[in-house]
Amino acid sequence: MRSLKKLSYPYIVWMGILVLLPTLVILILSFSDLNIFDIGVLSFNFDAFGIFSKESVIIAVKNSIKFSFIATFICFIIGYPMAYILANSESKNKTLYVTLLIVPVWSNMLLRIMAWEILFFPESILNMFGISLDLIGTDIAIIIGMVSMYLPFMILPIYGVLEKIDKSIIDASKDLGANSFRTFRKVIFPLSVSGVVSGVIMTLLPAMTAFALPERLGAGKINLIGNIIERYFMETGQFSAGSLISVLLMVMIVMMYLGLLRFDKEGEMLI
């Protein structure tokens, strides 16, 4: 075991340099007044906290929560039945279907976002069929984009747990008088909760931190936290304000993560 332990050192160094250190820098920056256009002496204060009274920031936080929750909810509504059908399918092509589900994830996400973008403009290839979606910059565009991006991440963990449920347990439930609906409610669903929790985490977190997706499909009209952070860093150069919002986002995610973990007591499905 000792020799194996050594193999983890590069990883620890890697994590230290690329995760721990940047996080520390961001934390420090949050309480400074560093400005890229006015690099003076680093002094600590709470000036950056002023951004929380800014309307654009408040709207972005609300948007992030709103869109990520709606997208996650829709992913669950579509994804659970799909995972259920897939897990119970006796088709010989089962593996093929699961693969088909994963394949889109292998292509570049930005590319997929831009594909939607093209379709959402009033003038698009869809005009050929007499359809003009004209969705760009709307809530619906963002939600459609998010659902299509993250649906596989909802389906796969749920499929994973459903697939593993011993068929004889379902027989036992029926044997004890439960019809299909009650068997689902009392046995199958409770046993799949860990997969649902994983799916929700895998969908909710990327949706909340989404940045490219609202930028392209929201066309500047709809901003999420990620877009605000980008603006502070890249456009106005207010590093302390950008860092503070990043920290806020991290706190939100960690809290949500801990909240979800309580449902998954076993913790076995977590990635």
Added chain:
Amino acid sequence: MSKILVDLKNIKKSFDDTLVIENLSLYIKENEFVTLLGPSGCGKTTLLRIIGGFEDVDEGTVTFDGKDLLGIPAYKREINTVFQNYALFPHLNVFENIAFGLHIKKIPKEEVEKAVLNALKMVKLEGYGTRKITQLSGGQQQRVAIARAIVNKPKLLLLDEPLGSLDLKLRQDMQYELKEMQKELGISFIFVTHDQEEALTMSDTVVVMKDGIIQQIGSPIDIYNEPENRFTAGFIGESNIVEGIMKKDYLVHFGGYDFECVDKGFKENENIDVVVRPEDIVLSSKRKNRITGIVDDITFKGVHYEIIVMVEEKEYIIHSTDPVEVGEVVSLNFDPDEIHVMKHTNA
């Protein structure tokens, strides 16, 4: 004569062109302990699943308490099953597992609690209610599975090799306890096993199956003493099976000599198989008109010695409490009523 509870008639069942059950008819009476005995793949579990409602039949009828059973889904049948791997609900504790069926029936809370505690007492697991399933040993899980089934007071309990994964001592205890439970509850048990000793110990009736066909139905004593064919004789206990000729009623010829026997009803000079159980043969020094051979091997088995005697290329197994020397010339002695004659079947 008690009433017939389950009546299966002309059941046929195949999976993907493989015939699993072939034209099988069987009835089970109220308060009867029936064992389906056979090697794996003989269709006994499939038969149990048909009664439980987990498999359809291709042909045939099943009635339960006089009513057609086949159209009724598993969850509406007054039958409960103890599954082979117990199939306990991993997300529920012991109490909740046992209470599952009662909760489904919307029975008041106090009654459920009383019934569950009673069931726990019956399987000797008092105080285990709040344990997780994963914290239980195999034997305890098996008891929970039994409690979960009997708490619903079914008219018929199906048990699919429930003792298979238990160690010998525990298995013997559970055999006894199950039998006691069945008497106490007054319900019918259909018990599936491939263990002949288990079948003989527990059952009122043993059904011997092979390749989806019933070989013999009878009491343990009948099955053991009067096997109908080579398969049953060989599957139930150890036996010496010898081909012979039935000269006339009460006179059989095998191993080079004529023997008096108690069997009749065969044709004159019909080819038959003879069964002599190893414990029914007594060895003596060489005698006239007796099958005689040389001791080839002797193994100490605890209660008895297992002795192999070679008689002209044919091995005889003999169980005896007296040891003999390897190489000794011995004669085989048995009484007429210890010879059992069966119709001839090819080995």
